[in-house]
Amino acid sequence: MKKPYKTLLSYAMVSLVTLLIAYGLFFINQLRCVMVSYSSLRQVEEQIYVDPDMDEIEVQLLLMNIERSKERLNLFFDTTTANPTIIAGHTKSIMEKYGANMKSPGMNHITMLGTFIVLGPGGLNRDVISHELVHSELVSRIGWFNREAEIPTWFDEGLALMLDYRYANSETLWLMLTANGKNAPPLPELANMQDFMRYTEESPFLSYVTASREVSRWWNIVGLKGFNEFTTLIKQGASFEEAYRAIEKKYQSPDIGK
Numbered sequence: 657m658k659k660p661y662k663t664l665l666s667y668a669m670v671s672l673v674t675l676l677i678a679y680g681l682f683f684i685n686q687l688r689c690v691m692v693s694y695s696s697l698r699q700v701e702e703q704i705y706v707d708p709d710m711d712e713i714e715v716q717l718l719l720m721n722i723e724r725s726k727e728r729l730n731l732f733f734d735t736t737t738a739n740p741t742i743i744a745g746h747t748k749s750i751m752e753k754y755g756a757n758m759k760s761p762g763m764n765h766i767t768m769l770g771t772f773i774v775l776g777p778g779g780l781n782r783d784v785i786s787h788e789l790v791h792s793e794l795v796s797r798i799g800w801f802n803r804e805a806e807i808p809t810w811f812d813e814g815l816a817l818m819l820d821y822r823y824a825n826s827e828t829l830w831l832m833l834t835a836n837g838k839n840a841p842p843l844p845e846l847a848n849m850q851d852f853m854r855y856t857e858e859s860p861f862l863s864y865v866t867a868s869r870e871v872s873r874w875w876n877i878v879g880l881k882g883f884n885e886f887t888t889l890i891k892q893g894a895s896f897e898e899a900y901r902a903i904e905k906k907y908q909s910p911d912i913g914k
């Protein structure tokens with residue numbers, strides 16, 4: 657075998673092994689979440705588990721923040737349907753053991769067996785909790801398979817950011833990061849999580865503010881009524897593209913819907 661091919665092959669092998677290890681670790685963490693009721697974590701409410709070293713004040717503060725975040729969602733969506741399990745800790749070991757190899761303060765494992773929100777030390781606040789609850793709410797409304805098959809990452813993230821007030825004034829940031837829109841990433845390039853995170857690695861907020869801007873624009877046209885109709889269309893088998901455009905078109909018309 658010629659040397660360049662040999663080098664290429666060994667690179668491919670190393671990448672494959674790294675990918676398998678990363679996926680394996682992610683899968684193990686997912687499994688830990690599914691089995692959390694048998695773990696050493698302390699169950700503080702029906703579907704809330706915390707690091708046993710968290711003191712009582714930290715736990716009470718967390719429970720209050722979860723409650724207020726649920727209220728934030730209830731106000732926005734009128735009603736909520738998701739019932740995720742929440743796993744939280746005040747040290748980064750909780751993210752290493754139950755979360756993913758990401759710098760994010762909170763994350764979701766969305767599985768066929770249910771949704772598991774993992775909150776690390778930077779994620780015990782209402783913005784991160786609300787953000788993660790929105791991801792759970794979307795999957796609860798459209799189903800696991802439809803989310804996997806149809807929903808682009810930019811929509812899922814953009815929706816979550818509507819209730820994540822850290823991004824409340826993201827328009828200025830978007831204008832700045834994209835040089836007034838000139839360098840904005842096209843939405844199809846933010847359709848899957850890997851590409852979304854690739855942009856995030858290059859510029860920490862770029863993909864998030866781009867997603868947030870588009871979903872806010874759409875929501876301002878369609879509102880909650882349009883969103884509910886959009887989720888119904890997805891459940892009935894429409895593609896994301898069809899449902900997203902059809903609802904926007906319907907509510908753009910001055911006489912319909914509102």
Ligand SMILES: [Zn+2]
Nearest residue numbers: 787791813816
């Ligand atoms: Zn998110």
